[in-house]
Amino acid sequence: MPVIQSHYKPPYYLPGGDLQTIVPALFRKVDGVNYSRERIFTADHDFLDIDWHGAAKNKIALLIHGLEASADKPYMRGMTKALSKAGFKLAAMNLRGCSGQLNVQPRAYHSGSTDDVETVISHILLNNDCEQLVLVGFSLGGNLVIKYLGEHKSDLPEKISRAVTISVPCDLEAGAARLDKRLSFIYRDHFLKTLKEKLQQRSEQLPFLLTSDQIKTIGSLHDFDNLYTSRMHDYQNALHYYRSCGAKNFIADVTIPTLILTAKNDPFFTSACLPYDECENHPNVFLEVPEEGGHVGFCVDFIAGKYYSEFRAVEFLTS
Structure with a gap:
């Protein structure tokens, strides 16, 4: 239609x-x-x-x-x-x-x-x-x-x-890029706050993937998806995840x-x-x-x- x-x-x-x-x-x-x-x-x-x-x-x-x-x-x-x-x-x-x-x-x-x-x-x-x-x-x-x-x-x-x-x-690639732009920081930071908190809570489960200090360095949704989402769920990187799942x-x-x-x-x-x-x-x-x-x-x-x-x-x- x-x-x-x-x-x-x-x-x-x-x-x-x-x-x-x-x-x-x-x-x-x-x-x-x-x-x-x-x-x-x-x-x-x-x-x-x-x-x-x-x-x-x-x-x-x-x-x-x-x-x-x-x-x-x-x-x-x-x-x-x-x-x-x-x-x-x-x-x-x-x-x-x-x-x-x-x-x-x-x-x-x-x-x-x-x-x-x-x-x-x-x-x-x-x-x-x-x-x-x-x-x-x-x-x-x-x-x-x-x-x-x-x-x-x-x-x-x-x-x-x-x-x-x-x-x-x-x-997903375009959406993540938009939220990571400077003028969208309020929305981005709102999501990252709880996403990072959950990662810290389960950091002991993830020594093979991320340390607590690495989690603290995450400053964008792309970072989060590149360091955690893609690697935890068998995608090569954030871009591969975005292009596979959109x-x-x-x-x-x-x-x-x-x-x-x-x-x-x-x-x-x-x-x-x-x-x-x-x-x-x-x-x-x-x-x-x-x-x-x-x-x-x-x-x-x-x-x-x-x-x-x-x-x-x-x-x-x-x-």
């Missing part, structure tokens, strides 16, 4: 991509979401926590958060609430080490760790009587959704019917209706992160690129708690 026209307009009191990103992230409150946690175990003897919301239903939505987030982030809770009202039971996946407890193994999550997504999907389908499973991913989680769908073009479970991805860094490489093989919603003024991305060419003649992927919205923002009315991304997800997943 071609790039589709967007009708999103931000409120007048949130001008620019930075405010549209930061205000919802820091100040949004979402009531009425009461998670119950389920812990499942992985093939490598680690664990993943799934936060469930809603009674048993024949439709389940799996939500996957972004970098250094969790199921408890406002955008995850907001989407949970919106899709619950639309008739879905919600499964909010916490990526490794993001549920409040450090994971067991030296490895972590990253933009290509679809093995954990597959573990969660298999568990949901095996243990729940549902007729339909939809996938919703935010930022890094959106990259995981697209990568998973592309990898499973010939063996995708039949019950997976649709997907929505929001603020996706389809070109969603752009997997869009062509997506076989179900999938929406990619990303703002032009997303402060995390450059225009290289927008997959116009990959989506222009795609039979299943819809690319929507509003002029504004920020990163995982898309606020319509902050006081009323209305968000365009939630409206579009409900509309797309129930059509």
